[in-house]
Amino acid sequence: GENVEQHPSTLSVQEGDSAVIKCTYSDSASNYFPWYKQELGKRPQLIIDIRSNVGEKKDQRIAVTLNKTAKHFSLHITETQPEDSAVYFCAAGESGTSYGKLTFGQGTILTVHP
Amino acid sequence: GAVVSQHPSWVICKSGTSVKIECRSLDFQATTMFWYRQFPKQSLMLMATSNEGSKATYEQGVEKDKFLINHASLTLSTLTVTSAHPEDSSFYICSASIGASDTQYFGPGTRLTVL
Numbered sequence: 703g704e705n706v707e708q709h710p711s712t713l714s715v716q717e718g719d720s721a722v723i724k725c726t727y728s729d730s731a732s733n734y735f736p737w738y739k740q741e742l743g744k745r746p747q748l749i750i751d752i753r754s755n756v757g758e759k760k761d762q763r764i765a766v767t768l769n770k771t772a773k774h775f776s777l778h779i780t781e782t783q784p785e786d787s788a789v790y791f792c793a794a795g796e797s798g799t800s801y802g803k804l805t806f807g808q809g810t811i812l813t814v815h816p
Numbered sequence: 817g818a819v820v821s822q823h824p825s826w827v828i829c830k831s832g833t834s835v836k837i838e839c840r841s842l843d844f845q846a847t848t849m850f851w852y853r854q855f856p857k858q859s860l861m862l863m864a865t866s867n868e869g870s871k872a873t874y875e876q877g878v879e880k881d882k883f884l885i886n887h888a889s890l891t892l893s894t895l896t897v898t899s900a901h902p903e904d905s906s907f908y909i910c911s912a913s914i915g916a917s918d919t920q921y922f923g924p925g926t927r928l929t930v931l
Contacts (some may be wrong), residue, residue: 734918744822745909746845746860791859795918802848802918806860 704729706794712778716815721782721811725792726774735768735775735781736804740789749790750777753797782814819843820912822923829900830931837926839910845890846912850920851883854907859900867895900930 705728715721725735736751752759752766752775759766763782768775779786789811793804819842829835840847848867852860864870865887872885883895893912897904907927911920 736919738922743907743925743927745924748919748921749922751919781818797918800919802913803850803862803920804920805862 704732704794704796705794706791706805706807708810710810711808712811712813714813714815717782717784719782720779721779721786721812721814722737723777723790723792723812724774725762725794725807726772727794728768728773729795729796730773732742734795734797734804735766736793736795737764737766737777738791738793738806740791740809742789746791750760779812782812784786784814784816787812787814803810817843818914818919818921820846820910820921820923821924822910824926824928826927827923828929828931831901833901834896834898835900835928836929837897837908837910839893839895839912839923841891841912843922844912844914846893846914847890848913849887849893850911850913851885851893851895852909852911854909854925856907860909863895897928900928902930904928905930 708725733754738746739749740746765778789809792807797806821840858876864872864874866887871914872881902908909916909925910923
């Protein structure tokens with residue numbers, strides 16, 4: 703089955719700095735890669751996703767890059783703000799099969815200091 | 817749009833009892849619903865995938881007789897934890913996807929505490 707590794711497990715930055723979280727996956731058949739933000743005790747919220755037919759996607763301060771050859775993808779947050787502090791999870795799935803099943807990374811605790 | 821609700825938000829029960837958790841898609845029909853378990857400071861672990869009108873597909877290591885899943889309609893799936901024990905205490909979260917879409921929308925979760 704799919705295995706997703708996520709690094710770092712914790713990330714501390716100053717407000718205004720950039721934050722980068724990286725994930726690798728093992729199954730070359732995976733072609734859908736969402737990122738979720740989860741605040742303590744709350745539901746995971748989809749913040750951005752990318753499919754294997756593109757290499758980069760951007761939404762305001764958030765961007766995701768994908769390298770299918772190397773089987774890794776990354777989340778980039780620019781101009782970080784204290785409200786960006788949360789746990790971030792990457793995931794990988796195979797579109798069209800297994801009913802959209804996702805495998806999640808271990809999570810990254812992001813802390814943005816004012 | 818794409819709102820998923822869960823009920824109850826938290827439950828405390830005695831060891832040996834059964835607990836039912838409901839997951840509802842409020843403004844869409846969910847072809848597929850997923851059940852996850854999340855222990856403190858850990859990731860989401862998929863327990864099972866549920867499709868309306870068919871038996872759930874359980875992940876390896878998840879006891880299907882202990883975690884009963886029913887997906888009776890396109891807007892409702894239930895998870896019943898039977899004969900709960902303290903080690904079943906966890907945060908249970910459901911998610912739902914629309915049609916052939918890969919995007920999963922998560923419910924708010926249910927905190928289960930077994931005494």
